[in-house]
Amino acid sequence: MLLLSNIEATHTQKWANSLVQRGIEVHLFGLVSDEPNGYNSKVNLIVEKIPASVKLQSDGSLQKSIYLKVLPKVKSIIKKNNPDLIHSHYASSYGLLGALSGFKPFIVSVWGNDIFDFPKKSFVHKRILKYVLKKADRIYSTSKIMADEANLYTDKKIRIIPFGVDTNVFKPFDVKKLFDEDTLVIGTVKSLSIKYGIEYLLEAFQLIKKKFSDKKIKLLLVGDGTLKTSLQRKANDLNINDDVLFYGSVPHDKVPGIYNMIDIAVFPSIWESFGVSNLEAAACEVPQVASNIGGFPEIIEDGVTGYLVKPKNPVAIAEKVTILINNESLRKKIGKAARKKVIDEFDWNKNVDQMISEYEQIMKARV
Numbered sequence: 001m002l003l004l005s006n007i008e009a010t011h012t013q014k015w016a017n018s019l020v021q022r023g024i025e026v027h028l029f030g031l032v033s034d035e036p037n038g039y040n041s042k043v044n045l046i047v048e049k050i051p052a053s054v055k056l057q058s059d060g061s062l063q064k065s066i067y068l069k070v071l072p073k074v075k076s077i078i079k080k081n082n083p084d085l086i087h088s089h090y091a092s093s094y095g096l097l098g099a100l101s102g103f104k105p106f107i108v109s110v111w112g113n114d115i116f117d118f119p120k121k122s123f124v125h126k127r128i129l130k131y132v133l134k135k136a137d138r139i140y141s142t143s144k145i146m147a148d149e150a151n152l153y154t155d156k157k158i159r160i161i162p163f164g165v166d167t168n169v170f171k172p173f174d175v176k177k178l179f180d181e182d183t184l185v186i187g188t189v190k191s192l193s194i195k196y197g198i199e200y201l202l203e204a205f206q207l208i209k210k211k212f213s214d215k216k217i218k219l220l221l222v223g224d225g226t227l228k229t230s231l232q233r234k235a236n237d238l239n240i241n242d243d244v245l246f247y248g249s250v251p252h253d254k255v256p257g258i259y260n261m262i263d264i265a266v267f268p269s270i271w272e273s274f275g276v277s278n279l280e281a282a283a284c285e286v287p288q289v290a291s292n293i294g295g296f297p298e299i300i301e302d303g304v305t306g307y308l309v310k311p312k313n314p315v316a317i318a319e320k321v322t323i324l325i326n327n328e329s330l331r332k333k334i335g336k337a338a339r340k341k342v343i344d345e346f347d348w349n350k351n352v353d354q355m356i357s358e359y360e361q362i363m364k365a366r367v
Helices: 010-021 065-069 071-081 094-101 123-135 144-150 198-211 228-237 252-259 276-283 314-326 328-345 348-366
Strands: 002-004 027-032 044-049 086-089 106-109 138-141 158-160 184-189 217-222 244-248 264-267 288-291 307-309
Touching: 002 010, 002 071, 002 094, 010 027, 010 086, 010 348, 027 071, 044 071, 065 071, 065 094, 071 094, 086 094, 094 106, 094 123, 106 123, 138 144, 138 348, 144 158, 184 198, 184 252, 184 276, 198 217, 198 228, 198 314, 217 252, 228 244, 252 276, 264 276, 264 314, 276 288, 276 328, 288 314, 307 314, 314 328
Parallel strands: 002 027, 002 086, 027 044, 086 106, 106 138, 138 158, 184 217, 184 264, 217 244, 264 288, 288 307
Antiparallel strands: none
């Protein structure tokens, strides 16, 4: 099969590696700024360097013209490798590339911004998305809310296959702590960018520190991003900087260990179409407080596997975190319920099996 996707994305790497581990021949084409790493040697990587002259758009995406320029190369790859199917990830970029190739069967997975933001930019952007979805033989989403949004631009059935987590990797285990054993750690693993609402977590943490002035509580922020300096300044202004650790980003294989250092996870995002980070925390039996937005309610059952609060609301975050601080047995109960939900509904290996079953159905339909 031929995958068209962002090679530098962790999600792409997980898909490609998992497919070849199950004996599927995978050719993966994508535009890159740096040489990719972390891929299984059996994945046939076909990369196209992004020219220095190509500028990123305001949302961080590439200009659509670059996909038109590499279309002849994709057609050449198709001719050379004769794939059984093409699977494009991200409708507005690699989906466009797949649609323009004219190859059948062609399937596309929507990721988030390609559905929620891209078509709202202009009439032309909306037409591009509709064209891609019209050309697709099947369309996939990781969440119901994203599938519903996609159906604003197509009458086709949107099949939902979550992007789950490997529960054999993300699980509770003992790790060397960053802080003293008697320190309670509140934390998150997120990029320090506007959409993830870290500023509201800092404000909530200030309220928590005031309420528990006699208790050792730390805030662990794992991730990097454009807001790092301003968030550090905010922590200083809130007089909580001594208790906030800006840890920086870590390789994905280190994330399970990070979650096992955290007692309570908080995800104060302003918007997200799905929540892989939430699933990773849940799989490690970490109770969580998260914004009631996007795909989060599909992952978190309020009061059972975590707590949902209004976005941009530090007081609400602090209230729910306080409940968890005061009740260790509740933390454990919610953590175990959260892991069970992940195993039942969002186990990565089951999700890959679901996708392979879809591939097999598509191939049988061709015969």
